[in-house]
Every structure is written in structure tokens, then in C-alpha cells.
Amino acid sequence: MMKQNSEPLLELRALTKEYGRGVALAGVNLSVRSGELVALVGPSGSGKSTVLSLIAGFQVPTSGQILLRGQDISRLAPGQRELGVVFQNYALFPHMTIAENVGYPLKLRGWDPARRRERVAEVLDLVRLNGHEAKRPRQLSGGQQQRAALARVLSFEPPLLLMDEPLSALDREIRGEMKAEIRRIHRELGTTILYVTHDRDEALALSDRVAILRGGHLVAVGPPTELFRAPTSAFVGRFFSGHNILPIANATAADSGHARIQIGGGEVVVRATAFGSGTRTCLALPPHNVRLQPEPGMPNLPARVVDVAYLGHETEVIFLINSETHIVGRFPYGIKIPDPGEAIDLYLSLEGAVLVVDDVGAEDVGRVELQQLELA
Numbered sequence: 001m002m003k004q005n006s007e008p009l010l011e012l013r014a015l016t017k018e019y020g021r022g023v024a025l026a027g028v029n030l031s032v033r034s035g036e037l038v039a040l041v042g043p044s045g046s047g048k049s050t051v052l053s054l055i056a057g058f059q060v061p062t063s064g065q066i067l068l069r070g071q072d073i074s075r076l077a078p079g080q081r082e083l084g085v086v087f088q089n090y091a092l093f094p095h096m097t098i099a100e101n102v103g104y105p106l107k108l109r110g111w112d113p114a115r116r117r118e119r120v121a122e123v124l125d126l127v128r129l130n131g132h133e134a135k136r137p138r139q140l141s142g143g144q145q146q147r148a149a150l151a152r153v154l155s156f157e158p159p160l161l162l163m164d165e166p167l168s169a170l171d172r173e174i175r176g177e178m179k180a181e182i183r184r185i186h187r188e189l190g191t192t193i194l195y196v197t198h199d200r201d202e203a204l205a206l207s208d209r210v211a212i213l214r215g216g217h218l219v220a221v222g223p224p225t226e227l228f229r230a231p232t233s234a235f236v237g238r239f240f241s242g243h244n245i246l247p248i249a250n251a252t253a254a255d256s257g258h259a260r261i262q263i264g265g266g267e268v269v270v271r272a273t274a275f276g277s278g279t280r281t282c283l284a285l286p287p288h289n290v291r292l293q294p295e296p297g298m299p300n301l302p303a304r305v306v307d308v309a310y311l312g313h314e315t316e317v318i319f320l321i322n323s324e325t326h327i328v329g330r331f332p333y334g335i336k337i338p339d340p341g342e343a344i345d346l347y348l349s350l351e352g353a354v355l356v357v358d359d360v361g362a363e364d365v366g367r368v369e370l371q372q373l374e375l376a
């Protein structure tokens, strides 16, 4: 987050990868500034690994360009690109010590042993692995091995670090530690990082910007908290923000960035990130906006409780409204939660709800007639 400047270090221009008739990536344009950490997120099969693999040079694009500091590298061999790559499986050499593993890229580059030792000590210090130099990888924990793999790529100071789900093989606690470690290293070194994850929390915790892929298309790019709070489409709202997506029939544009929706004879103005006449619009409603008690001005919604899951600090409840649409609510610990099967009235706070264009696809969502709602 520090040491950023506006110069694009990496530029993807209309990057496309086809396999036979399948399109893994369809014309992706993305610019990554020097010093930035960009998280590439998207559902399984959306093309995240393909982007990384094309940049690393493990595959050749069908068309489009990959520019590193303005030079097209898309046809260079992987070894000529000088990029650091960290994958989910640490890929340390099992027969080498940790110091030998970390110093290996430097040996390949012809560094003399004394300079190598010095640099290895420096990066092991950076990832807090000093004292483990003489051990073999199998003598380290998963988190330590992943830190050693990180030290190995950091040793030669690559201009760009590519990380593909680097934490997904680690258990929850170590993942938390490694997240903090990556954040610290990024802050201290200002390394530019492109980070693939399907984990929204990881993207929120680590990145300066998030790029969201869907079916090979880049559908949104922006600061993570902004996209989280104000999703730019129904897909982003559902996949990245975890909001309820409720298609609505009766929205009209208000002033710029807002829209009016009519509810049971009343009218509510909500923020709208994308709104156009002719497009189907949806309300993206955070699960925390669902209430079990009426508050002034809140529309109510008859519902039935389908499932209750205790998450520790809060409880997630799935409700069924109008026989086919589910809506998820999250409630703080201590609130009385109705039992599965119970019929109740839900109340929706529209504060922070956002109107978005429906790109999820009719097959994915049920339909809610908001006219059914009554303003309290």
C-alpha cells in the first residue's frame, strides 16, 4: 500500500486464451501499477489461473499482449521474464536445505557464495525464518514452508510477484498469520503483486484493488471495500459482497448515482451503482440489513425460516420468501432467533442497499415483487 506510483508496471491488453472451442479468457484488459497488490478473484473456472499462467509464461496467449514496463513479454520463455511465482504447493526442493532452496535462484544467476549467503540471511530474516537455514523442507510446518517459498522468490527481487492461491493449503490459523506476513512484506518491500484467490476475505484483507473475473471476462475492478459496499452488478454483489440479490420491477432513476424504488405505495431512494432503462435491476441487500424487529420506515416481508447456522459471533439464517426466493440474514449473538419452519415477518433496512444491474442470469435468481412490501 506504500511506495505506489502511477506508472503501470504490468498491462494486459485484450488478453485472450482459447482451448479448442472453449474460451478461458476473453479479451482481458488490466493495468497494475508499480507497488500495487491486486487480487484476482472469481469463481472456479473463471480464468484466474490462466491469467497468471500466461503472465508467467507457462502458456502462450491466443491473442492479446502482456506488457511489463511497456515491453511485450507474452512470447518470452518463462525464465526470461524474471518474475517471481508462488503457488499453493510450495515446490521447495526436498533434498536441499532451506538456505540452499532460498539461495537457488541466486546461484542460477551466478551470484558468488558470500553475497548469496548475505542475501539468503536477509530474506530469511524478512520472512522470520532465521534459525531454520540448515533444515530440510519436511522439517518445517506448512506455513514455514510457504514462507521459505516466498523468501526464495523474494531473494532475486523480481519486479512482479505472481501468487496463485498461496494460502489455500494452510489451515485457518496459519493462513491468518501468513496474510499478515504478506501484507507486512508488501508494505516493507513495495513489491508489485498479482494475487489469485477465490477467498473474498483474503482479497479484502490484502489488496489495494480487486479484479473480478467471471467466465473469462473481467467484470469489475476497484478498491476492495468500495466494491464490497457498492457492488457494480448483481454478480459482484452476490459473489464478492455476499449480498442478497433481489430483482425488482419498479425502479426509476433519481439524481445521479441514486434510484427510486416504489414499495407498497411509498417510495425509497437508494444508491445505484449501475442503472439503465431497459435493464433488469436488482436490489443488493447486505445480510446484516435483514431485521427481525420492525424499525420506523422499514418495509416488512412475510417469510419462513429454512435454516439456522451459528457462526460464533453471529447467526446466519436462511429465509424463504414468496415460495421460491431465499434471503440470508445475519444477526448478532444474543438476538432471539426463530426456529426452522416458523413463519415470521422480516424487516429490511435499505440503508447501504444498492441498486445494481442484473447480470446474474434469470436462472440463478428468484423474483421478488417489492410491491408486496408495506412501509411500516
Ligand SMILES: Nc1ncnc2c1ncn2[C@@H]1O[C@H](COP(=O)(O)OP(=O)(O)OP(=O)(O)O)[C@@H](O)[C@H]1O
Pocket: 019, 022, 023, 024, 042, 043, 044, 045, 046, 047, 048, 049, 050, 051, 198
Ligand atoms: N489445459 C486446458 N485445456 C482446456 N481447458 C482448460 C485448460 N486449462 C484451463 N481450462 C479451462 O479454462 C477455464 C479457466 O480455467 P482456470 O484454471 O484459469 O480457472 P480458475 O479461475 O483459476 O479456476 P479455479 O479457481 O478452479 O482454479 C476453465 O473453464 C477451464 O476448464
